[in-house]
Amino acid sequence: MKTVGTLFGIGVGPGDPELLTLKAVRKINQADVIFTAASTKNAYSLAVEIARPHIAEQATIRSLSFTMSKDKVKAREAWDSNARTIAEVLEQGKNAAFLTLGDPMTYSTYGYVLKSLTSVMPHAVIETIPGITSFHAAAARINRTLVEGEESLLISSGAYGGEPLRKSMDGVENVVLLKAYKNTVDINTALKGAGLFENGVAISKCGREGEEIIDNLGDLETRDPNYWTLILAGK
Ligand SMILES: C[S@@+](CC[C@H](N)C(=O)[O-])C[C@H]1O[C@@H](n2cnc3c(N)ncnc32)[C@H](O)[C@@H]1O
Numbered sequence: 001m002k003t004v005g006t007l008f009g010i011g012v013g014p015g016d017p018e019l020l021t022l023k024a025v026r027k028i029n030q031a032d033v034i035f036t037a038a039s040t041k042n043a044y045s046l047a048v049e050i051a052r053p054h055i056a057e058q059a060t061i062r063s064l065s066f067t068m069s070k071d072k073v074k075a076r077e078a079w080d081s082n083a084r085t086i087a088e089v090l091e092q093g094k095n096a097a098f099l100t101l102g103d104p105m106t107y108s109t110y111g112y113v114l115k116s117l118t119s120v121m122p123h124a125v126i127e128t129i130p131g132i133t134s135f136h137a138a139a140a141r142i143n144r145t146l147v148e149g150e151e152s153l154l155i156s157s158g159a160y161g162g163e164p165l166r167k168s169m170d171g172v173e174n175v176v177l178l179k180a181y182k183n184t185v186d187i188n189t190a191l192k193g194a195g196l197f198e199n200g201v202a203i204s205k206c207g208r209e210g211e212e213i214i215d216n217l218g219d220l221e222t223r224d225p226n227y228w229t230l231i232l233a234g235k
Pocket of ligand 1: 107
């Protein structure tokens with residue numbers, strides 16, 4: 001029987017190359033083909049740059065373009081086409097790695113890869129290697145506990161402002177807000193409404209060149225924060 005290769009979905013951590021796990025290093029090194037998402041946000045070069053010292057010399061690096069189209073059919077076609085590209089490699093018996101920043105199961109294009117690959121290649125062998133998330137790295141960076149005792153923690157996206165917070169804030173004591181780079185006035189209004197504004201901190205490019213720790217969330221409103229910004233807030 002023909003052996004198929006394995007797809008390793010690998011989280012390379014949030015930026016600091018020392019936050020790559022030993023397992024990620026070993027699996028990156030075993031990959032014949034390295035896939036990553038091409039992105040205007042530069043995630044492609046970053047994930048590859050973090051992994052670069054561990055990529056086998058003979059491995060090839062391929063970037064896949066993920067359409068974030070609002071048209072669901074078009075988006076699905078693009079994801080399936082990427083999945084077929086990965087499937088072709090696996091069918092040749094080669095191992096492939098799909099690199100993502102942070103953790104692959106947390107707000108990552110890898111989620112789309114997983115869904116599409118299992119649909120276009122149901123017999124695909126897939127192994128996911130967790131990565132250190134941006135918010136775990138950020139909490140560690142400023143020595144701030146994320147959650148304690150019986151408290152709750154909401155992990156949400158700020159891409160559309162404070163609305164997701166307003167919807168799910170009831171009884172939540174701590175919040176992690178990723179993609180906190182736009183609609184910051186609305187985000188802050190929602191945090192104030194929930195009594196979470198005062199203790200909030202924003203971190204940009206944690207562990208990377210240009211890292212910034214913004215102690216006053218009000219400053220976000222005048223700064224035009226970059227895409228790599230998250231907020232940690234709590235009561
Ligand atoms: C598409 S999500 C990817 C999350 C990633 N998979 C993770 O596990 O952290 C992108 C968001 O993650 C956050 N992010 C990723 N890396 C970061 C870093 N080094 N510093 C601060 N925020 C970061 C930002 O909020 C950014 O908008």
